[in-house]
Amino acid sequence: xxxxxxxxxxxxxxxxxxxxxxxxxxxxxxxxxxxxxxxxxxxxxxxxxxxxxxxxxxxxxxxxxxxxxxxxxxxxxxxxxxxxxxxxxxxxxxxxxxxxxxxxxxxxxxxxxxxxxxxxxxxxxxxxxxxxxxxxxxxxxxxxxxxxxxxxxxxxxxxxxxxxxxxxxxxxxxxxxxxxxxxxxxxxxxxxxxxxxxxxxxxxxxxxxxxxxxxxx
Numbered sequence: 177x178x179x180x181x182x183x184x185x186x187x188x189x190x191x192x193x194x195x196x197x198x199x200x201x202x203x204x205x206x207x208x209x210x211x212x213x214x215x216x217x218x219x220x221x222x223x224x225x226x227x228x229x230x231x232x233x234x235x236x237x238x239x240x241x242x243x244x245x246x247x248x249x250x251x252x253x254x255x256x257x258x259x260x261x262x263x264x265x266x267x268x269x270x271x272x273x274x275x276x277x278x279x280x281x282x283x284x285x286x287x288x289x290x291x292x293x294x295x296x297x298x299x300x301x302x303x304x305x306x307x308x309x310x311x312x313x314x315x316x317x318x319x320x321x322x323x324x325x326x327x328x329x330x331x332x333x334x335x336x337x338x339x340x341x342x343x344x345x346x347x348x349x350x351x352x353x354x355x356x357x358x359x360x361x362x363x364x365x366x367x368x369x370x371x372x373x374x375x376x377x378x379x380x381x382x383x384x385x386x387x388x389x390x391x392x393x
Contacts, residue, residue: 202344202392203295203303204248209350209390211240215263217284217315220359220379234282236265238384244293251297253305259289285314285329289336301344311336311358313382332380334360351389358382 215238240261246253263284291309298304315330340354360380365373 202248202301202347202350203246203253203297203342205392206243206245207350207390207392208243209241209352209388211238211242211259211261211386211388213238213384213386215265215284215382215384217263217265217282217313217380217382218267220381234265234267234284236263236284238263238265238386240287242388242390246293248297253293253295253297253303255293255295257289257291257293257307257309259287261287261289263287283316283318285316287311287313291336295342298341303342303344305340305342307336307338307340307354307356309336310334311360313358313360329366331364331366332360332378333362333375334358334380348392349389350392351387353385353387356382356384356386358384 214235216233216235218233238261240259242257242259244255244257246255265284267282289309289311291307293305293307295303295305311334313332313334315332317328317330336356336358338354338356340352342350342352344350358381360378360382362375363378363380364375
């Protein structure tokens with residue numbers, strides 16, 4: 177994870193030094209936008225789940241916003257971006273064991289992302305790009321033994337990769353659609369009394385298909 181953060185910071189330093197070589201164009205400069213789309217989070221292939229039924233995915237609506245800075249170098253665009261999002265995704269079962277999912281009855285919480293992207297111009301107003309970065313997410317767990325309902329919160333660390341297409345709509349506005357895959361390999365558990373565990377290993381997958389609109393400054 178440190179390598180991803182270091183690479184992102186290095187990219188940011190490179191972007192701050194690059195404007196002398198950049199070309200003015202529709203994909204250059206700071207930007208901000210809103211995002212909306214599908215979100216699905218589930219145990220990874222190495223995890224067993226005792227959730228009732230065949231569907232073990234917490235499906236829902238992803239919503240949020242992002243900011244970024246891009247530089248166009250001929251037909252190549254490099255950028256750095258950050259994102260804050262939430263999700264309505266949840267999966268309901270009747271677990272007594274809080275290790276089910278392997279977590280329990282789960283609702284997706286906030287998600288933070290920072291990373292970089294690299295793209296090529298398919299046309300003067302169309303960008304095809306890939307992205308990679310670090311993601312930090314939360315899951316809210318509820319366990320109910322029929323008498324007492326308890327809540328816990330997991331904080332997950334992982335990486336995200338994705339690809340998308342961005343279309344310039346006007347001189348300052350754009351729209352985009354992208355697919356993103358995230359995998360979380362480390363987690364911390366916070367109990368209702370505020371105490372936290374040490375980091376431990378997990379395997380949790382996340383698939384998202386989102387659309388966005390934004391404005392360049």
